[in-house]
Amino acid sequence: MFTLKQAIDYVRNLADNNIGVNFDGWYGWQCWDLVAKVMYEATGKVVNGNAIDLLDSAAAQGLDVIQEGPGVIAKAGDIFVMDVPGSPYGHTGIVIEDSDGYTLKTIEQNVDGNWDYLENGGPARYRTRTYTNMVGFIRPDYAAGTETVKSPSGWIEDEKGWWYKNDDGSYPKSKWEQINGSYFRFNDNGYALENTWYQDNEGLWYWLKPGGYMAVGWQNINGKWYFFNNVGEMITGWIQYFDKWYYCTNENGDMVSKEVRKIGDAYYYFNGDGEMLEKASVRVDESGAIHFEE
Structure with a gap:
């Protein structure tokens, strides 16, 4: 008989390997197959019918069986049953972490939305749900075991996006966090935050790059260049980068390039790479156009 840890490990292995279980041998990897397998291995009993x-x-x-209602909080190992608007079949899956009372971390089959979902289903997937449309929960009597279910960190x-779970189950919010050096x-x-x-x-x-990494140094953002110091702050005004000088506007921080710009009481020319030209030659052609030559 499955212990709670064995049940969670079993469904995680399916999801991690992009596969599913076909418990009754019919219609591929349906949502029912996953919970039926877990229920059978945990209790020796088979639950029949559609998910609903x-x-x-x-x-x-x-x-x-626990009917959904005020004060009901799902636990790891619970089987959830939910109503699906527009479908007579409902949906089901297994809760893999104790709920915080607001969300449910689950593993479910047949959630990819493929056109042949009724005939072939879909593999086990990690999902996060709210209690919306939940009808109730089945709490199997798992075999006794000394193991504990440890929620993965990372x-x-x-x-809704990416979040980071610490080893103690907490997570950073409304703050900067250094993770693996970034x-x-x-x-x-x-x-x-990202992008x-x-x-x-x-x-x-500050600019948060794709993947959420804080930007440092020069960054091209929507076709314009910006400079961020080593703590991620966008810098405006004069910037010396190696032996070259650049200027990022005070208005929005983008780098000046290919123009003559009055800064203070003097005029400066910046080439296409944004470098301020020093000791450049000035040539006026027959049309009156001014050319700066390095």
Whole structure:
């Protein structure tokens, strides 16, 4: 008989390897097959019917059934049953972590939305759900075991984005966090900002690259160049980079290039690479156009 840890390890292995289980040998990897397999290995009993029927089937066999309602919080190993608007079949899967009362970390089959989902189903997938449309839960009586289910730490992606789970189960939010040597900014809900600007309370601007990494050095953003110091702050004004001088505007921070710019009481010319020209020759052609020659 499955212990709780064995059940969670089993479904994780399916999801990690992009496969599923066909418990009854019919219609591929349906959502029912996954929970039926777990239920059978945990209790020796088979729950029948479509997903929406599983609560009644489980109750008829004396299994612990919990109807969704105020105060109900799912636990790791629970089988959820939910209504699917527009479908008579419902949906089901297994909860893999104790819920925080707001979201459910689950593994489910047949959620890819393929055109042949009724005939062939789909492999086991990690999902994060809310309690919306939940009908209830089945709580199998798993075999006794001394093992504990340890929720994995590290980066986790759900339908809202990427977040980071610490070893103690906490997660960073509304803060900067250094992870594996790189800095990331997390919003109030704990999701990493990426491919976007962030302004702190002091008015300083930062750029979070794809993947959430804080930008440093020169960065091309939407066709314009910006410079960020070694703590990620966007720098404006004069910038000396190696032996060259550049100028990033005070208005929005983008680098000046291919133009004559009045800065203070003097005029400066910046070439196509943004470098300020020193001791350049000036030539005026027959049309009156001014050319700067290095």
